[in-house]
Amino acid sequence: MPANIRESEALLPALESLRDVISRHGLDARKALGQHFLLDPDITARIAALAGKLEGRHVVEVGPGPGGLTRALLATPAASVTAVELDTRAVGIITELAAHFPGRLSVVEADALTQDLTTLCPAPRHIVANLPYNVATPLLIGWLRQGNAWERLTLMFQLEVAERICAAPDSPHYGRLGVLAQWCAQCAIVMKLPPGAFTPPPAVWSAVASIIPHATQPEPALFKAMERVTAAAFGQRRKMLRGSLKSLKGEQLLAETGIDGTRRAETLSVAEFDCLAKAHLALSRAS
Numbered sequence: 001m002p003a004n005i006r007e008s009e010a011l012l013p014a015l016e017s018l019r020d021v022i023s024r025h026g027l028d029a030r031k032a033l034g035q036h037f038l039l040d041p042d043i044t045a046r047i048a049a050l051a052g053k054l055e056g057r058h059v060v061e062v063g064p065g066p067g068g069l070t071r072a073l074l075a076t077p078a079a080s081v082t083a084v085e086l087d088t089r090a091v092g093i094i095t096e097l098a099a100h101f102p103g104r105l106s107v108v109e110a111d112a113l114t115q116d117l118t119t120l121c122p123a124p125r126h127i128v129a130n131l132p133y134n135v136a137t138p139l140l141i142g143w144l145r146q147g148n149a150w151e152r153l154t155l156m157f158q159l160e161v162a163e164r165i166c167a168a169p170d171s172p173h174y175g176r177l178g179v180l181a182q183w184c185a186q187c188a189i190v191m192k193l194p195p196g197a198f199t200p201p202p203a204v205w206s207a208v209a210s211i212i213p214h215a216t217q218p219e220p221a222l223f224k225a226m227e228r229v230t231a232a233a234f235g236q237r238r239k240m241l242r243g244s245l246k247s248l249k250g251e252q253l254l255a256e257t258g259i260d261g262t263r264r265a266e267t268l269s270v271a272e273f274d275c276l277a278k279a280h281l282a283l284s285r286a287s
């Protein structure tokens with residue numbers, strides 16, 4: 001395995017600069033596609049390193065754009081990289097890049113929101129991506145739903161979203177996304193980047209979150225129950241639980257779990273939400 005960033009770069013064949021590739025393919029950044037590119041190879045190599053051991057792993061990269069992070073991933077010992085991209089111009093760039101890495105890089109032109117990424121490569125699978133910010137949250141929730149399929153996710157979000165994913169109870173960013181993510185995975189912010197690290201720069205800071213699914217994952221019906229409970233509890237977060245959970249037979253749920261109905265959603269631990277989701281599922285199966 002390469003010992004450092006310079007050694008990793010040395011593993012790549014001589015490639016055209018990303019700026020030249022962008023201009024040759026007319027890949028001017030489009031806001032609607034959340035396009036903020038990473039062109040600094042030191043930064044992309046650091047992100048690839050944050051993904052941990054990639055030897056023998058199959059990596060899915062969502063939104064390769066001009067391919068900076070893709071190149072960094074190819075400089076690791078990953079068994080394969082599958083890039084999923086919506087923008088035809090970027091698909092053209094990655095198709096060209098794939099010619100330099102026969103059998104190791106493939107590109108799929110698709111919307112990652114509707115494509116089941118688990119069908120694209122065998123396990124053990126990782127996702128590594130600088131995500132399009134406009135669809136990052138629904139993408140993450142979809143991948144959490146398939147927790148068993150992923151060994152690890154290393155994902156760039158807007159800093160505020162990464163903070164919500166990793167927030168502790170009773171802290172300002174704690175909410176539905178943090179409960180769902182931490183219920184399914186170990187989550188941590190492992191890198192922060194200022195707007196100037198991207199071309200063009202976004203309006204806000206960004207952060208990479210490392211998301212490692214727990215060994216045991218909720219079954220689909222329990223995941224749905226947790227989605228319903230957290231939507232109700234945080235949908236009216238200023239309300240006490242006995243009010244916000246009313247539509248889910250809240251009184252019964254609270255009695256069964258022993259959780260005080262005068263508490264508010266943001267004070268509950270992930271373990272307490274787990275109890276509520278299990279009680280809700282049991283109640284809905286019984287009725």
Ligand SMILES: C[S@@+](CC[C@H](N)C(=O)[O-])C[C@H]1O[C@@H](n2cnc3c(N)ncnc32)[C@H](O)[C@@H]1O
Pocket residue numbers: 033034035036037038039062063064065066067068069070084085086087090110111112113129130131132133135
């Ligand atoms: C933030 S840019 C990252 C580009 C590149 N990985 C980089 O770091 O320079 C997000 C990328 O996701 C692509 N994208 C946007 N929406 C998508 C979707 N629904 N499915 C797949 N790719 C998408 C964009 O075209 C763009 O290339």
